[in-house]
Structure formats: C-alpha cells, structure tokens
Amino acid sequence: MTSSRRILLIEGHPDTSAERLNRALVDAYAAGATAAGHQVRRILVGDIAFPWLKSAESWQHAALPSSLQPAQDGIAWAEHVVLFFPLWLGDMPALLKAFLEQVARPGFAVGPEGAKPFGHKPLSGRSARVVVTMGMPALAYRWYFRAHSVKSLERNILGFVGFAPIHETLIGSVDSLGAEGVARWLKKLDKLGAQAA
Numbered sequence: 630m631t632s633s634r635r636i637l638l639i640e641g642h643p644d645t646s647a648e649r650l651n652r653a654l655v656d657a658y659a660a661g662a663t664a665a666g667h668q669v670r671r672i673l674v675g676d677i678a679f680p681w682l683k684s685a686e687s688w689q690h691a692a693l694p695s696s697l698q699p700a701q702d703g704i705a706w707a708e709h710v711v712l713f714f715p716l717w718l719g720d721m722p723a724l725l726k727a728f729l730e731q732v733a734r735p736g737f738a739v740g741p742e743g744a745k746p747f748g749h750k751p752l753s754g755r756s757a758r759v760v761v762t763m764g765m766p767a768l769a770y771r772w773y774f775r776a777h778s779v780k781s782l783e784r785n786i787l788g789f790v791g792f793a794p795i796h797e798t799l800i801g802s803v804d805s806l807g808a809e810g811v812a813r814w815l816k817k818l819d820k821l822g823a824q825a826a
C-alpha cells in the first residue's frame with residue numbers, strides 16, 4: 630500500500646464540457662486516487678480567466694494574476710502533479726502553454742532574477758505524469774514524430790523547474806477507441822491514481 634500523497638490534477642483542455650475524453654480521464658484518475666486515500670486537488674485551466682503574458686518585464690516583476698494563485702498554491706502543495714491535455718497541432722493547446730508561462734514565474738518555478746538558470750530548481754521534490762490524448766496512433770506520435778512536444782514539455786519545462794521522475798501516458802486513435810477502448814483507459818487511469826503514479 631502506497632502512503633498517502635498530495636496530488637494535483639491539471640486539466641489542460643480549453644474545452645471544459647463534460648463529454649471530452651480528457652474530463653473522463655481526469656475523473657478516473659481522481660476516483661482511483663481518492664479511493665486509495667490520497668489527497669486530490671484539481672485545476673481546470675479552461676475555466677480560469679487570465680491574460681496572456683506579453684513581456685519579460687511582467688513575467689519578472691508584475692504580480693501573478695489573482696485567478697492563477699490557486700494554481701501556484703496547488704503546485705506548491707503537491708507532491709505529484711498530473712497534467713492532462715489533448716494534442717492540438719502537434720503540441721499542448723495554446724491556452725495551456727499560456728497558463729504555464731504565467732504560473733512558472735521567477736522565484737516560484739525558476740530561480741529569482743539573476744540566479745544561475747541551471748542552479749537551484751525551486752520545484753524539486755515533486756514527481757509528475759503527462760497524459761496526452763491524440764487523433765493519430767500513439768505509436769506514430771512516438772516513433773515518427775519522436776514525441777517531440779511531450780519530450781520538450783518534460784525536459785525543458787517540467788524537468789527544468791525540478792520535477793522528477795516524469796512519466797507519460799499517450800492515448801492515441803481516440804476516435805476509434807469505442808466504448809470498450811475508453812473503458813480500458815479509464816481503468817488504467819483509475820489504477821495510476823490509486824498508485825499515485
């Protein structure tokens with residue numbers, strides 16, 4: 630039995646309607662984790678109103694938009710963060726990238742201004758999983774496209790700010806999964822939730 634962990638689930642889908650596959654996956658992970666005694670918090674990126682980050686100046690010096698404070702608090706609180714999103718034009722949806730740009734501020738996710746960029750990683754001590762859904766077969770994304778955008782997220786964003794280890798779940802051919810295929814994935818996500826993995 631895994632000891633109780635604090636888990637933050639970040640639902641990165643811009644469309645917050647309940648029929649989305651991503652919503653079902655987040656729900657399944659949350660159900661498994663809660664039933665196993667883990668503490669779970671959720672952030673629904675598509676529901677948060679926040680402005681685009683437009684300058685280095687505001688990244689370094691402007692206050693974080695107050696609507697994003699729960700996201701920073703949730704990340705600070707968590708021992709394990711799971712990021713869910715659909716692949717859009719080969720990458721995470723722009724809204725999720727905009728969210729990460731705002732939240733990953735100096736002093737919180739990277740060293741304060743003037744600190745060595747490869748020195749202290751403020752979010753060390755946390756693990757992560759990235760769950761990505763896509764229309765193409767997952768094998769095509771992994772082997773033909775070399776999973777470039779997921780690798781970039783894992784190495785250049787999550788790893789850079791200190792997350793380790795980072796695992797991934799790639800769910801492909803979403804349009805032909807059928808009810809049985811979806812049920813199989815929900816079961817897998819429920820199990821990952823129970824393992825806080």
Ligand SMILES: Cc1cc2nc3c(=O)[nH]c(=O)nc-3n(C[C@H](O)[C@H](O)[C@H](O)COP(=O)(O)O)c2cc1C
Pocket residue numbers: 642648649650651652714715716717718719720762763764765803
């Ligand atoms: C704007 C947009 C761009 C997309 N781009 C891709 C893509 O580049 N590669 C791919 O395999 N699927 C692509 N898809 C398919 C989505 O990944 C798929 O619909 C999604 O993962 C299904 O999950 P959902 O039900 O939670 O939306 C795209 C879909 C949309 C709406």
